[in-house]
Amino acid sequence: xxxxxxxxxxxxxxxxxxxxxxxxxxxxxxxxxxxxxxxxxxxxxxxxxxxxxxxxxxxxxxxxxxxxxxxxxxxxxxxxxxxxxxxxxxxxxxxxxxxxxxxxxxxxxxxxxxxxxxxxxxxxxxxxxxxxxxxxxxxxxxxxxxxxxxxxxxxxxxxxxxxxxxxxxxxxxxxxxxxxxxxxxxxxxxxxxxxxxxxxxxxxxxxxxxxxxxxxxxxxxxxxxxxxxxxxxxxxxxxxxxxxxxxxxxxxxxxxxxxxxxxxxxxxxxxxxxxxxxxxxxxxxxxxxxxxxxxxxxxxxxxxxxxxxxxxxxxxxxxxxxxxxxxxxxxxxxxxxxxxxxxxxxxxxxxxxxxxxxxxxxxxxxxxxxxxxxxxxxxxxxxxxxxxxxxxxxxxxxxxxxxxxxxxxxxxxxxxxxxxxxxxxxxxxxxxxxxxxxxx
Numbered sequence: 550x551x552x553x554x555x556x557x558x559x560x561x562x563x564x565x566x567x568x569x570x571x572x573x574x575x576x577x578x579x580x581x582x583x584x585x586x587x588x589x590x591x592x593x594x595x596x597x598x599x600x601x602x603x604x605x606x607x608x609x610x611x612x613x614x615x616x617x618x619x620x621x622x623x624x625x626x627x628x629x630x631x632x633x634x635x636x637x638x639x640x641x642x643x644x645x646x647x648x649x650x651x652x653x654x655x656x657x658x659x660x661x662x663x664x665x666x667x668x669x670x671x672x673x674x675x676x677x678x679x680x681x682x683x684x685x686x687x688x689x690x691x692x693x694x695x696x697x698x699x700x701x702x703x704x705x706x707x708x709x710x711x712x713x714x715x716x717x718x719x720x721x722x723x724x725x726x727x728x729x730x731x732x733x734x735x736x737x738x739x740x741x742x743x744x745x746x747x748x749x750x751x752x753x754x755x756x757x758x759x760x761x762x763x764x765x766x767x768x769x770x771x772x773x774x775x776x777x778x779x780x781x782x783x784x785x786x787x788x789x790x791x792x793x794x795x796x797x798x799x800x801x802x803x804x805x806x807x808x809x810x811x812x813x814x815x816x817x818x819x820x821x822x823x824x825x826x827x828x829x830x831x832x833x834x835x836x837x838x839x840x841x842x843x844x845x846x847x848x849x850x851x852x853x854x855x856x857x858x859x860x861x862x863x864x865x866x867x868x869x870x871x872x873x874x875x876x877x878x879x880x881x882x883x884x885x886x887x888x889x890x891x892x893x894x895x896x897x898x899x900x901x902x903x904x905x906x907x908x909x910x911x912x913x914x915x916x917x918x919x920x921x922x923x924x925x926x927x928x929x930x931x932x933x934x935x936x937x938x939x940x941x942x943x944x945x946x947x948x949x950x951x952x953x954x955x956x957x958x959x960x961x962x963x964x965x966x967x968x969x970x971x972x973x974x975x976x977x978x979x980x981x982x983x984x985x986x987x988x989x
Contacts, residue, residue, distance in 0.1 A: 554584065555583040555584070555660065557658055557661070558585075558661040559585060560669065561662075563627065563638060564627040566886055567685050568597060570685040570886060572600050574662075574758065575603075579603035580602075583606070585603075590612065591613055594611050615645060616641075619735075620637040646672065649669070654676065661680050664748070679754075680752045681755070684757055687759055687909075687910065690913075692770050692774070693909055712767055715916025717912060721926075721929055725904060754777055755778070757781055758782050758783070759782075759783075760966075760976065768781065780980055780984070781979075783972065784893075784972070784973055786889065786893060794869040802875045802876065804856075807875060810876045811829040811830070811942060812829075813829065813831045814887070816833040816845070819858075820847060823853060825946075829857070831860045833860070876896050879896045879897070879899070881900060883907040883911045883914070897946065900941075901941075918963065922941045922944045923941070945957070
């Protein structure tokens with residue numbers, strides 16, 4: 550029997566990492582003939598157009614972000630505002646509810662996928678539409694973070710019933726997570742974690758880009774906790790860009806030995822890279838208060854590192870750099886999207902998480918899976934040193950390092966798994982089948 554062609558509305562949180570993750574899934578679904586209506590802020594359409602591989606089936610639905618006092622004029626995504634103003638942007642998204650209701654009535658989809666708009670499941674239910682809470686973070690992170698704790702200390706240990714794991718938070722991390730979780734949302738009595746818990750409890754199913762082979766126990770924990778299906782889309786690997794890597798970067802990388810270059814997409818670590826003696830490529834935004842990267846670099850750094858170091862103050866084609874034969878180490882802040890890209894490449898992982906789910910991603914990758922090494926930090930203050938960076942890089946890069954041998958072996962095993970022929974297709978087909986069964 551032929552499967553019904555689905556009509557799906559995507560309504561992700563207005564942050565580029567969320568928008569692109571939802572669009573990657575949209576491409577996989579459109580591959581199979583399903584129609585997607587993708588809600589996004591007006592000006593963001595031009596930034597995402599190049600990633601829409603099926604413009605005939607994935608229809609962008611631009612909407613205006615409502616004005617909120619304190620939110621700079623023209624704000625559309627989190628990239629337009631600092632972290633403390635994210636709550637204002639969430640409030641602006643809450644104010645789109647009447648617009649979303651009209652769109653759902655007009656489009657009459659089978660499903661609406663969402664993440665931060667906790668009011669959407671109730672609205673969808675009234676309209677006879679199924680809601681999927683599609684989380685761009687992982688089941689192990691959701692299971693650990695989505696809980697309404699009354700003390701900071703409680704967050705340092707996993708919740709009751711959580712699978713046996715090496716995932717824990719340090720004191721300074723628990724302090725930050727507790728503050729984020731329990732801060733009141735703008736214009737509401739609800740805290741951030743209450744928003745996320747409501748989204749999880751109210752939806753018809755939770756969806757993730759992961760595999761049961763990697764996170765089975767965590768998925769079962771969520772199904773039991775939230776009493777609903779957890780459906781998995783598999784690795785949802787982004788399509789390789791059609792454009793080749795910039796010629797200037799190819800020329801620079803080609804001069805180095807295989808697997809010898811360190812790649813990093815954020816700053817603060819350049820002195821550590823210098824001390825490794827290895828070639829390095831750092832891509833980052835200029836820090837606040839300076840106009841160029843050069844102004845921010847330590848005195849004499851450029852002269853000392855010469856031709857073996859590039860510090861670039863703009864966007865680079867990360868996927869293509871990670872797959873270049875000369876790149877042997879990826880120093881990452883542990884965003885789930887970046888880790889997904891890294892897992893299908895051969896570069897080794899040095900983990901230095903910053904905030905939120907990145908902290909748990911680092912423990913999972915470095916502890917549960919043992920595919921990378923985390924840079925040591927102080928428990929109370931979270932500070933790390935250039936020597937700590939050097940130590941972690943050497944552990945994964947040096948041939949005679951026992952830890953390096955272990956993480957290289959484990960990384961190779963998981964890389965082979967993710968690249969297994971037919972794996973992704975079977976997961977997406979099963980994902981669609983589970984959606985179909987929800988309509989029966």
